[in-house]
Amino acid sequence: MTTTQELTVKTEPFVLNMGPLHPSTHGVYRMRVTLDGEVVLDIEPIFGYLHRGIEKLMEERTYTGCIPLTDRLDYVSAMNNNFGYCLAVEKLASIKVPERGEYIRVITAELQRIGNHCVAIGAMLNDAGALGTPFFYLWRQREKIYDLLEMLCGQRLMHNYMRIGGVSQDIPDEFLPAIAKFIPQLRSFIEEFEFFLKQNEILIARAKGVGILPKELAINCGISGPVARASGIKHDLRQDDPYSIYDRFEFDIPTCENGDCYDRYRIRMEEMRQSLRIIEQAIK
Amino acid sequence: MTTALSAKEIVSQLGTKFPGAIEEAGAESVLVKSDALPAVVEYLKTTEGLKFDYLNYITAVDYYNYFEVVYMLTSLEFNRSVVLKVRCYTRDNPTVPSLTGIYQGADWQEREVYDLMGITFEGHPNLKRIFLWEGFTGHPLRKDWNR
Numbered sequence: 243m244t245t246t247q248e249l250t251v252k253t254e255p256f257v258l259n260m261g262p263l264h265p266s267t268h269g270v271y272r273m274r275v276t277l278d279g280e281v282v283l284d285i286e287p288i289f290g291y292l293h294r295g296i297e298k299l300m301e302e303r304t305y306t307g308c309i310p311l312t313d314r315l316d317y318v319s320a321m322n323n324n325f326g327y328c329l330a331v332e333k334l335a336s337i338k339v340p341e342r343g344e345y346i347r348v349i350t351a352e353l354q355r356i357g358n359h360c361v362a363i364g365a366m367l368n369d370a371g372a373l374g375t376p377f378f379y380l381w382r383q384r385e386k387i388y389d390l391l392e393m394l395c396g397q398r399l400m401h402n403y404m405r406i407g408g409v410s411q412d413i414p415d416e417f418l419p420a421i422a423k424f425i426p427q428l429r430s431f432i433e434e435f436e437f438f439l440k441q442n443e444i445l446i447a448r449a450k451g452v453g454i455l456p457k458e459l460a461i462n463c464g465i466s467g468p469v470a471r472a473s474g475i476k477h478d479l480r481q482d483d484p485y486s487i488y489d490r491f492e493f494d495i496p497t498c499e500n501g502d503c504y505d506r507y508r509i510r511m512e513e514m515r516q517s518l519r520i521i522e523q524a525i526k
Numbered sequence: 527m528t529t530a531l532s533a534k535e536i537v538s539q540l541g542t543k544f545p546g547a548i549e550e551a552g553a554e555s556v557l558v559k560s561d562a563l564p565a566v567v568e569y570l571k572t573t574e575g576l577k578f579d580y581l582n583y584i585t586a587v588d589y590y591n592y593f594e595v596v597y598m599l600t601s602l603e604f605n606r607s608v609v610l611k612v613r614c615y616t617r618d619n620p621t622v623p624s625l626t627g628i629y630q631g632a633d634w635q636e637r638e639v640y641d642l643m644g645i646t647f648e649g650h651p652n653l654k655r656i657f658l659w660e661g662f663t664g665h666p667l668r669k670d671w672n673r
Contacts, residue, residue: 290657295666461602462579462630482605483605
């Protein structure tokens with residue numbers, strides 16, 4: 243008869259290299275994983291494969307010449323990076339942006355935020371096992387946003403639209419009617435999309451209670467944005483330290499309390515709704 | 527709205543608590559002596575009424591004559607922020623105490639400053655390059671770096 247003693251297998255930790263992964267899988271990234279069987283004991287993230295030295299490149303360009311580089315900081319939110327950079331230069335040089343320019347900036351930044359959240363949610367659902375379908379539903383909405391942004395600047399991904407002191411050109415006549423048509427369409431899409439996913443067993447099983455980031459840890463690590471808000475940190479610069487004209491709009495800062503993957507999905511859905519509210523107020 | 531706590535207010539509190547720790551108080555930032563930094567930050571983080579519990583960023587500037595390491599802290603509870611600066615006057619092996627024991631978020635930020643600006647953070651548990659590869663020589667954001 244075998245005893246428990248004999249069945250105990252002596253194991254030792256095993257180091258496995260995961261990656262570097264291809265850029266299309268959300269950036270080139272490598273993990274050195276220490277495993278004990280199937281249990282992950284430790285992960286050392288290794289990155290920098292796509293570090294392009296943008297700060298260094300900026301040193302030898304004019305202030306205006308740096309704007310196209312900011313597009314490339316994050317290709318899913320080019321407009322918002324234009325925005326942040328221009329705000330910094332304007333603050334240094336005490337340049338005031340015309341009111342119309344401020345409104346156009348807010349509209350484009352919030353459109354881009356929605357597009358960004360579409361990619362984040364789509365990619366997350368892809369990774370959770372819903373290959374393709376939800377991703378392309380969201381991608382279609384993002385394409386419509388890019389149609390709108392293309393009207394403004396002729397570019398779909400690397401907009402290079404904002405300038406120090408405003409934007410490169412005024413909005414064309416067809417822009418406001420198009421956006422007025424887009425808002426209700428996207429709003430009903432969000433409702434429909436959430437209806438499908440809210441009670442989806444697979445999503446709940448794979449996202450609820452998974453990857454919990456507690457509030458205290460998130461604060462201590464300096465986490466920001468929707469990830470912080472999903473962990474219950476009610477902090478959003480648009481309200482807490484409003485830049486541009488964000489103090490003129492009414493919108494809520496949603497927060498969740500569990501800080502798991504499911505909450506990080508929920509928070510982005512809710513933020514898309516809030517962005518639509520801001521855009522609606524801004525186009526008036 | 528985040529109120530940047532004026533340097534004056536901070537200095538009056540810190541001056542009595544840590545005599546000699548403040549080198550200079552600008553309009554928007556406080557220049558702290560390098561050795562006093564961890565104690566000052568710990569005080570700002572844990573004192574009731576201040577509670578600067580959030581480290582926004584760590585960065586560094588090369589002014590040729592000295593390096594300046596810049597820290598921005600925010601109190602989420604009181605919605606206030608403060609900027610601290612520390613200077614290193616040497617170009618070979620400038621050293622600043624690490625804040626990794628106070629904020630976990632300091633870990634990667636300090637590695638980035640080390641990698642690109644070549645400032646050593648004393649007490650960092652794993653100070654190695656974060657973006658550039660292991661065999662890389664020099665620190666490219668230094669003004670005298672030559673490709």
